[in-house]
Amino acid sequence: MNLTIYSLAFLGGFTIMSLELLGGRMMQPYFGSSVYVWGSIITIFMLSLSLGYLWGGRLSLRAPTLGKFGAIFLIAAVTMYPLVYLAEPTMELIFRAIEDPRYGSLVASGILFVVPTVILGIISPYSVRLLVETTERAGQVAGRLYFVSTLGSALGTLATSFYFVLWFEMNTIVTLLTIALLIMGALGIVLQRWSGP
């Protein structure tokens, strides 16, 4: 049970940074590879994660379970996958509407990445709530979870930038991330059913 929650937190961290890197690359054909494109994408990811943390904390007050936790991953997958089809036409429209590539890239990353990243941000505080049993150990549990999810982020960054972009098309990487989120989310739900209410 605990191992599942840690694995899910790892996958959440992995997905966030892999998606962030892909996001920057997706925008280059429309807005260039300048520092402001990365500025836009990092701004939007940070903003979305901060909102996700807030929301995840609130959700954790309402009878949290591993099953609901798994459902968050399913929702993240469902909101992320449409990037495969919508990213290009969306950026095409924004490119026509906004001449300045700074604001173009900011608006594009806002429209494309806010929703999945907010959902992925829910994971951290929610997983803390699932694992904390006593007040004394709350800090230790939170520390372990940050460790695991940030390690996931580090590996997500490395794997994507060193290898995935060499092996796969970007849409394939998004699809693989989606599949991983679906499988792990489903696992959470199944384990919940299995271990009783």
Place this chain on the structure above:
Amino acid sequence: MTARLLLAAVLCAATLAETLQAQVIHRQRSMYSTILIDQRGDVICLQFSVRSDQRNQSCMDTRRPQKMVLAYTRMMMAGLLLVPEPTSVLMIGMGGGTIPTVLAELYPDAAIDVVEIDPAVVAVAEQFFAFEATPNMRVITLDGRVFAKRAALNDSAYDLILLDAFNGDYIPEHLTTMEFLSEVRSLMKPGAVAVANTFAVSQLYHHESTTYQGVFGDFLNLKTSASANRVILAVNGPLPDNTTMRSRAAALDPSLRVYDVRLRDFVRQMSRKPDWDTTARPLTDQYSPANLLRNR
């Protein structure tokens, strides 16, 4: 006698080495790269790197400023074999501005757009490489891909397009893809030529070749022993035969002598046959690991 000769040779070599020792005369960190200018004898060179002796982007002989010092800049002039009288030119990636300066001298009536992402590079070209935009020249500080996409929306068209956007050894990957080249092609008048400076070595050679082939079909491939670069000449239309190019070279070469360019050599060195792995995966916006492929 032999010993004296040897000593003389050693001394001579030592003096030569000393005069050829590069002196860094300007170093600057811009938003996009480290700009370094060094001087060796009369030649000053622009590099995008921290250390001297890396890949030169532009060089100028201060005694003969018209001379095109670097082999790849001379090779890019081969575009004139396909469009001998360009009236509208687009250059993406400016460096020291050697090529636009030469083209403006040769064709004062041609409209020349120079797109350079880094305003610091433009300033350095003006300060050290005697670059000066002519009335028919526009210097646009913008990402080359963004410019191309916008220009395509505005129905701009050119008859000579030169692609030379590198940042030291780093290749802007969004300027290597089929989608980018299709945008470039949409900016080309019928019969216009795109001249691209690319790498002649590494896995990237194969991938870039199939990418250009995919967008333009057959192209002219120019490699010389003087350069580790390969220049691709892709035409929006049929390729001319060698006889046509030889007669164009004969007509143009006298006016190019002052720049040290001999187009007739290039006609001989050009190839139309693929010498690359034709199964290499073309680069696309979805798959463009150009810098990773360059290290393989």
